[in-house]
Amino acid sequence: MLSEEKELGLLIERSEDTHADAMRATQASLTEVVERAEERRAAGGSDPDETEAYQANRRKLLTRGLAAAGAVGGGVFGRSLLDMLLSPAAAAGMDVQAAQTAASIENLAIAVYKQAAGLPFMKNIAAPAGPTVVAFVTTTVAQHTDHAKAFNAAATRLGGKAQTGVDKPVFDGVVTPALPTLKTPLDVVKFAAQLELVAAETYAAETAAVTDKDLRNTFASIAGVENQHRAILLAVAALLEAGKPNLIKLGPPADQLPDAAGSVGFPDAFLGTSNARPATEGAVA
Amino acid sequence: MNISERELLAMTRDMDEMHHDTLPRMHEAASAWAEEIGAVRPTRRGFLIGAGAALGAVALAACGGDDKKKAVSGGTSNLSGDLAVAALAAGLENLAVATYQAGLDAATAGKLGAVPGAVATFAKTAQSHHRDHAAAWNGILTSAGKAKVTGVDLTVKSAVVDPGFANVKNVVDLAKFALGLEDVAAATYLNGIQNALTSKGAIQTAISIQPVEMQHSAILNFVLGQEPVPAAFATTQGARPPTDKLG
Numbered sequence: 023m024l025s026e027e028k029e030l031g032l033l034i035e036r037s038e039d040t041h042a043d044a045m046r047a048t049q050a051s052l053t054e055v056v057e058r059a060e061e062r063r064a065a066g067g068s069d070p071d072e073t074e075a076y077q078a079n080r081r082k083l084l085t086r087g088l089a090a091a092g093a094v095g096g097g098v099f100g101r102s103l104l105d106m107l108l109s110p111a112a113a114a115g116m117d118v119q120a121a122q123t124a125a126s127i128e129n130l131a132i133a134v135y136k137q138a139a140g141l142p143f144m145k146n147i148a149a150p151a152g153p154t155v156v157a158f159v160t161t162t163v164a165q166h167t168d169h170a171k172a173f174n175a176a177a178t179r180l181g182g183k184a185q186t187g188v189d190k191p192v193f194d195g196v197v198t199p200a201l202p203t204l205k206t207p208l209d210v211v212k213f214a215a216q217l218e219l220v221a222a223e224t225y226a227a228e229t230a231a232v233t234d235k236d237l238r239n240t241f242a243s244i245a246g247v248e249n250q251h252r253a254i255l256l257a258v259a260a261l262l263e264a265g266k267p268n269l270i271k272l273g274p275p276a277d278q279l280p281d282a283a284g285s286v287g288f289p290d291a292f293l294g295t296s297n298a299r300p301a302t303e304g305a306v307a
Numbered sequence: 308m309n310i311s312e313r314e315l316l317a318m319t320r321d322m323d324e325m326h327h328d329t330l331p332r333m334h335e336a337a338s339a340w341a342e343e344i345g346a347v348r349p350t351r352r353g354f355l356i357g358a359g360a361a362l363g364a365v366a367l368a369a370c371g372g373d374d375k376k377k378a379v380s381g382g383t384s385n386l387s388g389d390l391a392v393a394a395l396a397a398g399l400e401n402l403a404v405a406t407y408q409a410g411l412d413a414a415t416a417g418k419l420g421a422v423p424g425a426v427a428t429f430a431k432t433a434q435s436h437h438r439d440h441a442a443a444w445n446g447i448l449t450s451a452g453k454a455k456v457t458g459v460d461l462t463v464k465s466a467v468v469d470p471g472f473a474n475v476k477n478v479v480d481l482a483k484f485a486l487g488l489e490d491v492a493a494a495t496y497l498n499g500i501q502n503a504l505t506s507k508g509a510i511q512t513a514i515s516i517q518p519v520e521m522q523h524s525a526i527l528n529f530v531l532g533q534e535p536v537p538a539a540f541a542t543t544q545g546a547r548p549p550t551d552k553l554g
Contacts, residue, residue: 165539222518230511242500242514243540246493249518250525250536257526273532276423284428288522291439292515
């Protein structure tokens with residue numbers, strides 16, 4: 023294991039310890055919604071039926087499975103699901119989890135950017151690309167930090183807990199397997215772009231799914247910013263792949279750019295949701 | 308391993324195909340919204356052509372002239388709520404399509420000096436996106452039994468585009484001008500999500516487009532030598548209201 027990976031692992035471990043401590047704290051002052059959420063967590067996780075109702079709603083929004091939804095709505099079970107779906111408590115509980123998951127995704131992005139910036143081959147990128155990338159990472163980490171604060175503020179306002187740990191399923195399932203494969207700046211930039219896509223699509227999905235207006239506004243105001251990060255990363259990746267790192271700087275000479283550089287930063291006309299993470303996966307406290 | 312510009316161009320074509328793959332998903336979103344508002348489910352063909360019939364009129368509108376006669380207005384006076392926002396969005400998207408076309412035409416005519424290929428590629432791709440966005444909004448309008456918006460946001464055109472475009476003398480001016488339009492579009496969508504739209508389908512449609520407009524802005528800022536992601540949170544500054552005149 024690389025020393026950097028060990029450091030990242032320690033970072034995650036410390037975060038999880040913090041969460042474990044937080045979970046032992048008294049929750050007496052939390053609202054009924056939060057109590058329900060705590061009960062779910064104490065029982066080992068979210069209520070499956072409630073989660074399914076929420077996910078059914080998300081699936082409907084994400085895949086437009088209207089026909090299936092209509093079929094479910096016709097039966098007794100379907101009515102039960104619908105009632106659950108419409109329940110303010112259920113909706114608020116899921117809003118809390120969505121906010122907490124978003125905060126944990128931001129924490130993950132911060133950890134990955136910081137770790138990536140410390141990799142030896144990232145420190146030795148020649149100017150002008152090197153300083154440009156460093157400046158981008160610095161700004162992006164600051165912005166993700168602001169996002170984490172915003173999501174944590176929303177989570178606590180809704181009765182949840184601020185998240186200081188990372189989204190562990192993404193860390194385990196995506197980051198950990200990828201770390202050994204990151205050998206060059208191009209690898210890192212492409213990986214960061216994928217993480218930004220995950221964040222952007224998750225927030226886009228939640229914008230349409232959550233019921234709390236202020237939380238929706240927060241998701242909506244951040245999704246586009248993550249997509250901007252992705253745009254710049256895709257452009258930088260394209261220039262690296264084209265063997266033109268000398269053009270990686272603010273205000274590059276446009277006449278020297280490859281024609282295709284004009285469009286690689288925005289490959290899709292619409293932001294999808296196929297990479298969106300489940301609302302419940304990152305809420306660990 | 309470095310790749311050639313030809314290979315990079317091929318990658319871009321692949322990406323372009325990918326973005327067209329997203330259109331069916333938008334068709335589904337439009338269908339969902341239509342169902343929410345009790346409208347007739349749109350056909351895929353109807354969605355895809357969307358504002359297509361309007362584009363000729365839009366191109367004319369962008370270059371000034373007697374656009375009131377040549378552009379057919381969907382009108383907003385009979386619309387309210389989410390549909391009024393949809394009409395506004397279609398008008399703004401049509402205006403973006405037309406403005407990029409005007410820029411491309413000016414470039415072709417040699418009025419902007421030397422135009423790098425990357426700049427032309429940006430303009431054509433962004434224009435294609437805006438065309439798709441307009442089609443999405445018009446698909447929703449027609450699903451609800453309303454006329455599609457074939458014209459542009461006349462309020463923005465007369466107050467911003469016409470006087471501003473007259474001062475575009477080179478590609479830097481054009482990039483700055485495009486940046487202003489992209490920022491207005493993104494702000495309008497965010498304002499719609501935060502303050503106007505009520506149906507989930509409408510919100511989903513808007514949030515699938517707003518981040519793309521912000522990508523356009525990021526690349527323009529980068530090329531202009533400005534901070535590409537200037538703020539941690541998108542804002543509604545510059546958002547247009549549904550009361551804008553369309554035509």
